[in-house]
Amino acid sequence: MTSKYSIVTSDLTVKALQDSGYKSTAHAIAELIDNGLEANADLVELFVVEGTQPTAGRARRRVETIAVLDNGDGMSGETLRQALRFGAGTRRQRKGIGRFGVGLPNSSISQADRVDVWSWTNGPENALRTYLDLKELLDGLEEVPEPEPEPVPQEWQQLAEGLGPSGTLVQWTRLERVQWRGARTTLNNTEKLIGRIYRRLLTEGKRIRLVPVEGWAELPGGRDALPNDPLYLTTPSSTPAPFGTKPMFRPYGGGNTGQIGVERFMVTGVDGADYPVLVRASVAVDAARLPDIAGEEWPTEISPTANPGDTPWGKHAAKNLGISLIRADRELDLDTSWTNSYDPVERWWGIEIDFPPQLDEVFGVTNNKQAATIFSSLSSFNWRDEAAGLTFEEFREQLREEGDRSLPLIEIVYYIREKLLGNLRSHLTDQTRGTRANRKRHEEVEAKAEHALQRRKEETQPSFTDQLAEHATEEESQQQQFDSLVKLHKYSPADAERIIAETRANNRHIQLLTSRNPDSPAFFNVEFIPGVLQVSLNMDHPAYNDLVAVLDQDIEGASKEELADRLINAADAFKLVLLSWARYEDEQPERPRARARQMRQDWGRIAREFLHPDDEDDE
Incomplete structure (x- = not known):
């Protein structure tokens, strides 16, 4: 007796089919929807049937059947049989959604242990049916069973809205790998994906109907999938109000x-x-x-x-x-x-x-x-x-x-x-850089700086902005600040007025802003406004992105690893800034180098007071 040495064993084949790489149940369902749309359907219906299963003394609802029905062209017996062959397929052209000929069997076996397919070209009562069953594949089944005449079950006909003279019904049962338990949860998660995948076709008039079912009765919540456009230019869409009816x-x-x-x-x-x-x-x-x-x-x-x-x-x-x-x-x-x-x-x-x-x-x-x-x-x-x-x-x-x-x-x-x-x-x-929410971090820093500034006022001679304030009215100072915010730093007039009002209400004499200045080599710029020292961080300088922006970004949703990376990147950027100053001193002639060293020391003393204003001077 001659032994058979198959290159691939049936159990390994089944395992490979089950692990065929679909990201989710919704992605596998999308393959079935593809087939209907490729068959010129204008309505594809997705049914998720929920049953009750006893578990540990109590009943739990769980998805038992998933089916996709379309009113497309339908298939002949030969085409239907080909459609369930792995890699054979019926659409290997260089146009349209399909091409590879693996969608129906691969997607089905990735989620279910059995798939049944009915297809008809002369009414659902004259449908042909065939199937794939994983148990039979494991037992050595080598051919797709020949399609046999069998009407579309009455349960499906009663649930269907767009049952046409031609079409196809794909039914998954023995669902061992479906991602979600309940019918509504399955549909909700699937809708987000298929609304995005087919957003153009939905906008053009194609319909994908989502139907939750229990005990062969349609549950509340059935609906047509809405387009989900990640570019948010499509209307109507699934985007929450007010942007479901206008572009966001x-x-x-x-x-x-x-x-x-x-x-x-x-x-x-x-x-x-x-x-x-x-x-x-x-x-x-x-x-x-x-x-x-x-x-x-x-x-x-x-x-x-x-x-x-x-x-x-x-x-x-x-x-x-x-x-x-x-x-x-x-x-x-x-x-x-x-x-x-x-x-x-x-x-x-x-x-x-x-x-x-x-x-x-x-x-x-x-x-x-x-x-x-x-x-x-x-x-x-x-x-x-x-x-x-x-x-x-x-x-x-x-x-x-x-x-x-x-x-x-x-x-x-x-x-x-x-x-x-x-x-x-x-x-x-x-x-949004001028909005109240984005100003919060600046305001906290400004409050600390104001404390240090008031202390220095008691210990030093009037600053330049103090001197300017002696010769300008409050209205003139505010107008100068408004012009700076709007004309130089490109804040909206409304944001500029709000920023000025908040500065005055808090009795602040120091203002921290962000601005764009791609032509300036400076990391920050200083403006002397009567009564207000205004500092603008140059968002176009590399130090801003590497040192400030990376730390100012919201932490919501960030992992510990991402937060640690941000801290490391900011620390590295800060060290490089210091090293760049050292190089600046190194390149100066002797007298300017001495002056730069003195500036560094003077700035360091003032920085100490701003960072720790309550510390005693240790000099």
């Missing part, structure tokens, strides 16, 4: 397509043809982060002093962080590797990269359509390290001469990193 973001950037915020790149596919890749960018409108924009005030139930990230729409945006990768009007992935996960400001920008299926190999699209691995791997790519001293133009020309196939993606990454992200983050920082 606006397009950002000039673009080269005639549309604001849209940049086009031409990328060569493996077939040698060039295809367009569109990069879209958006940024939060002022009303999303500022409570008092005229005509767009926040809803009355939201406190105007609330952190914008704590609003319902801010929390919604926090779940849509990253760069959205769109292939054939379907989202592959929301890639978070481009974001600073601990920075709450990251939720307020959006970037979308839209490419056709003909560039799958270039971007590295996975067979389960959940990622573009080659592009995502470039999130940590630093062209300066690779260029070894060359400019980007020289580096790009070198790659072109070498025929490097990654050059088009590197050019897109360069645009995102150098042209988009930095500008987006700067815009968002500027958007």
Whole structure:
């Protein structure tokens, strides 16, 4: 008797199918929705059926069946049988959502031990059914069972809203690996994902109906999925009021397509043809982060002093962080590797990269359509390290001469990193830098500085700002400060008036601001206003980002490791600042060097008083 030596054993095959890489139950369900939409369905219905199971003397509800029904074209017996073959599939073209031919069987077996499929082209009473069963696969089943005539069960027909003359029903049972227990929880979590994946198709009129079921009766809470747009330009959407019916973001950037915020790149596919890749960018409108924009005030139930990230729409945006990768009007992935996960400001920008299926190999699209691995791997790519001293133009020309196939993606990454992200983050920082919430940290420092300043007034001669105050009225001083805030530092008039009012109310004579001054080499600048010493930190100086901003960012949601990294980075930056001063002294001729040394000592004495104003002078 001749023994069989299979390359892959059936139990290993089943294990591989179960671990086929779907990020969640929702991602696996999306594969079934893909099939319906590819079959020209205008309605896809997702049913999650909940049953009652006795557990330790009490009954618990648990999802028992998941089914997806569409009113698409349906399949013949041969096509239906092919659809359940791993890797065979029925749609391997270079267009549309599908391509790889693994979605239906792989996604099903990743969640359930059995999948049954009914499909019909002449009414649901004339459907054909076939199935896959993991137990039979383990026992050596080698062929997809031949489809047999079997009407769509009456239970499904009664639940369905859009049962058509043609269509397909996929039913999962023996759910051993489904992520959530209850029907509503499963649908809620699935809706967030499929609303994002299919946002374009939903906006164009396709419907995905979500139906919770118990005992073959529809539960309250059934609904159509709403678009979930991480660029927040789509309306209507699932974004909480007031931004469900109006955009929460606006397009950002000039673009080269005639549309604001849209940049086009031409990328060569493996077939040698060039295809367009569109990069879209958006940024939060002022009303999303500022409570008092005229005509767009926040809803009355939201406190105007609330952190914008704590609003319902801010929390919604926090779940849509990253760069959205769109292939054939379907989202592959929301890639978070481009974001600073601990920075709450990251939720307020959006970037979308839209490419056709003909560039799958270039971007590295996975067979389960959940990622573009080659592009995502470039999130940590630093062209300066690779260029070894060359400019980007020289580096790009070198790659072109070498025929490097990654050059088009590197050019897109360069645009995102150098042209988009930095500008987006700067815009968002500027958007709220004059608000009450952002001023809190400055005010605490100002209060401590005021204490030291008053002590020095008692011990020293009048300062320059004191002398100026003797020759200016209160109104003249306030007008000078207002002009400085608005014209020089670009605060809004409303923020400028509020800052001045708070300074006067607190009887402060020292003011700490943030400002942008890309043309100045100074880390901070000093202005002498009658009665007010005004210090502005230059946000365009590297020391600001490395030393101040990294510590001023909110700590909510940051891990211990992230917080430790921020402290280490700030400490390193502070040490480098000190070393840069030492080098400055070292480069001076003898007399200026002596003067710089004296300045360092004098500044050190005053710094001691500001940091520890109650300490006794030990000199």
